[in-house]
Amino acid sequence: xxxxKACIYGIRASLYMAAMHEQKRQxxxxxxxxxxxxxxxxxxxxxxxxxxxxxxMESYKGPKGGIALxxxxxxxxxxxxxxxxxxxxxFTECVLGLPGCGHKKAxxxxxxxxxxxxxxxxxxxxxxxxxxxxxxxxxxLRLSDTLSMEDLITSS
Amino acid sequence: xxxxKACIYGIRASLYMAAMHEQKRQxxxxxxxxxxxxxxxxxxxxxxxxxxxxxxMESYKGPKGGIALxxxxxxxxxxxxxxxxxxxxxFTECVLGLPGCGHKKAxxxxxxxxxxxxxxxxxxxxxxxxxxxxxxxxxxLRLSDTLSMEDLITSS
DNA sequence: ATATTAAAAGACAATTAAGTCTTAAATAGG
DNA sequence: CCTATTTAAGACTTAATTGTCTTTTAATAT
Numbered sequence: 526x527x528x529x530k531a532c533i534y535g536i537r538a539s540l541y542m543a544a545m546h547e548q549k550r551q552x553x554x555x556x557x558x559x560x561x562x563x564x565x566x567x568x569x570x571x572x573x574x575x576x577x578x579x580x581x582m583e584s585y586k587g588p589k590g591g592i593a594l595x596x597x598x599x600x601x602x603x604x605x606x607x608x609x610x611x612x613x614x615x616f617t618e619c620v621l622g623l624p625g626c627g628h629k630k631a632x633x634x635x636x637x638x639x640x641x642x643x644x645x646x647x648x649x650x651x652x653x654x655x656x657x658x659x660x661x662x663x664x665x666l667r668l669s670d671t672l673s674m675e676d677l678i679t680s681s
Numbered sequence: 682x683x684x685x686k687a688c689i690y691g692i693r694a695s696l697y698m699a700a701m702h703e704q705k706r707q708x709x710x711x712x713x714x715x716x717x718x719x720x721x722x723x724x725x726x727x728x729x730x731x732x733x734x735x736x737x738m739e740s741y742k743g744p745k746g747g748i749a750l751x752x753x754x755x756x757x758x759x760x761x762x763x764x765x766x767x768x769x770x771x772f773t774e775c776v777l778g779l780p781g782c783g784h785k786k787a788x789x790x791x792x793x794x795x796x797x798x799x800x801x802x803x804x805x806x807x808x809x810x811x812x813x814x815x816x817x818x819x820x821x822l823r824l825s826d827t828l829s830m831e832d833l834i835t836s837s
Numbered sequence: 838a839t840a841t842t843a844a845a846a847g848a849c850a851a852t853t854a855a856g857t858c859t860t861a862a863a864t865a866g867g
Numbered sequence: 868c869c870t871a872t873t874t875a876a877g878a879c880t881t882a883a884t885t886g887t888c889t890t891t892t893a894a895t896a897t
Contacts, residue, residue: 526770526771527683527771527776528776528777529884529885530778530884530885531884531885533776533777533778536777537777537779540789552843554842554843554844555843555844556843565885565886565887566887567886567887567888568885568886568887570844570845571845571846571886573844574844574845574846577844584843584844584845585843585844585893585894586842586843586844586845586892586893586894586895587841587842587843587844587893587894587895587896588841588842588843588894588895588896589842589843589894589895589896590842590843590844590893590894590895591843591844592844603790614682615682615683620683620684620689621684621689621692621693622686622689623693623822623823623824624823624824624825624826625821625822625823625829626822630820630821630822630823631820632817632822633696633808633812633813633814633816633817633820633822634759634804634808634813637804637807637808638804640800640804641797641800641801641804644796644797644800645797645801648790648793648794648796648797651793652789652790652793656789657789657790658789660789661788661789664786664787664789665786666779666782666786666788666789667779667786668779685854685855686854686855686856687854687855708873710872710873710874711873711874712873721855721856721857722857723856723857723858724855724856724857726874726875727856727875727876729874730874730875730876733874740873740874740875741863741864741873741874742862742863742864742865742872742873742874742875743862743863743864743865743871743872743873743874744864744865744866744871744872744873745864745865745866745872745873746863746864746865746872746873746874747873747874748874
């Protein structure tokens with residue numbers, strides 16, 4: 526699996542927040558996000574803490590509290606979310622985990638992998654939350670079994 | 682992590698077998714492989730059973746027994762090893778694990794990911810054991826802390 | 838102040854991946 | 868036939884990931 530579940534959930538939650546951003550909503554309770562996306566509230570909380578630690582989101586306690594993106598969805602790239610949760614081993618490490626592989630000595634797959642992993646990196650690096658959210662809206666993406674992006678953005 | 686450890690170990694063992702093939706050795710004891718590569722014998726045994734189940738290797742019990750590649754290293758592509766151990770979810774599944782994503786409804790990353798995952802697939806699909814082994818020999822690849830490909834092929 | 842809301846922190850449980858150990862089955866050689 | 872060698876099969880342990888639950892801390896509103 527390319528991304529951990531934690532990372533995937535973090536991305537989905539970020540997408541939800543991007544949709545909320547279009548509605549000018551600021552702090553959204555984690556409970557609302559977890560209910561909407563059908564994710565474990567506590568597990569999501571821990572994941573979002575990683576995103577706030579990485580300054581991608583900020584949080585506010587108490588009534589009217591919740592989480593919010595710190596920047597506009599257009600300015601947040603997917604790679605930032607991936608790196609915050611899964612780290613950037615995917616973009617730096619040897620595919621074969623070979624002891625000799627690295628800067629100096631390359632493994633037999635090194636060159637091909639360097640190329641491929643750059644393609645992966647570019648994919649995450651060139652995709653913003655805004656782009657995903659608008660695509661999701663156009664294509665009526667399902668964020669959970671009961672919730673679609675279109676519901677989310679065109680309603681309310 | 683792109684590949685599981687089991688898959689990585691399976692690839693390393695296959696590389697070792699490719700090197701043995703150049704020396705016209707047929708059945709090589711798993712114990713020799715695990716010792717040489719500094720891997721757990723029993724764990725490696727289970728991994729190799731997956732490769733024999735996939736007809737990439739064959740095994741022989743008893744004295745003079747061991748494992749052997751069923752085809753020439755030139756004819757065995759890396760993707761076969763990956764598929765035998767990790768399956769081909771990497772080449773078929775949605776990156777975001779989104780419920781709506783698939784043939785009909787695509788997720789916001791679908792097009793980019795379809796392209797990227799094809800790059801990954803092509804990488805594994807176009808690399809043979811022979812190619813890796815000869816590159817490994819040229820570059821004196823280390824298969825473990827104490828063993829290099831060059832030792833392996835030029836010696837004995 | 839007090840009660841309520843909501844995130845933070847951390848203990849705990851379940852699941853999966855990774856690794857170990859024991860026993861059984863097959864084969865070669867004496 | 869007997870023993871040594873080697874894979875096969877499966878139970879078991881450990882570690883990492885995933886997921887749940889409880890308590891604490893901070894903010895709001897009354």
